[in-house]
Amino acid sequence: MNRAQSWLLLYLLTVVGITFVHQAGWLAAGLGLALLAAGPARWRLLTRAVLALLLFNVSVSLAYALVAWWQARPVADVLLLMNLRVLLLVFLGFWLVDRIKLLEALAGWPLLAMIATLAIGQVAVYRRLLDDFRLAFRSRNPVSPTPVDLLRHAGAQGGALLDKSLHSADQVAQAMRSRGAFDA
Template sequence: MNRARLWLAGYAGAVLAISFIHEPSWLAFGLLAALLAAGAARWSLLKRAVLALLLFNASVSLAYALLAAWRAQPVWAPLLLINLRVLLLVYLGFWVVERVRLLDALRGWPLLSMVATLTLGQVVVYRRLLDDFRAAFRSRNPLPPKPTTLLRHAGVQGGALMEKALHGAEQSAQAMRSRGSFDG
């Protein structure tokens, strides 16, 4: 088994194990162990994981806290458990993405290799689109933008990404239909 496949198998095992842990102290220990094992990249990985989770986890945590307060249920222990688990999973995900070439790990499995190739191709397309949006925004805003300008730009960017995704899905469905994929 090649090194990339071992990393991917280890990651899959870790995700499975983490999903069965319901004690925050064990999750915190797992995060600390992952931080120590990551070496020099630990802080950049942690920063990326926290930034990736910030908006989503903040909104989910706030909604959960409001619901728990309304029902007069405990808030902090479940929130700590949820947020630690998600942070650990995302941290490990970023670490694996940085260390493993997915196509090397999937070598020998033609169908999975094909799906990964298509997925990585889409990642490149969307990353380029996001880079184009960032460059256009910077060129049109020489001064630091207002928060409303940032929100408006994010909305337009999200709309464009959604439109591109829907168009691509429609094209794929038409191609599959023309080849008989949906014939029952």
């Protein structure tokens, strides 16, 4: 087992272990320990984790708080526990990706390595598409865009990403079908 595989195994065991922790204090201590262990990259990784979670966690937390209020149940402890757990898991995921080469960690499992390679390739394609949209939007808006302009741009960008996803899925399905992947 190489170093990257050891880190991946440790990460997977840690993720499973975190799901068994139901005390906010222990999760906060785990996050603090992870921040200390991450070294100089800690704040960059924490910022990425918080930004990645912001929209999702806020919407889920608000929905949960609304339902709990409607049912007259306490909400603060559950929300704290849930958000700490998710933040810790996402932080550890970003730290793992920052620390190891995923394809090296999956070297012993050819199928997983192939799937990871396909996923990494798709990430590169979509990152390029998003960069093109961002640069095009910036070049076409010499003044600060209005909120309506931002919404139109987001809609066009979302539509293009969806079209690209559907086209890619169709192409992959056709390639797999031609190679007998769907033959029973």
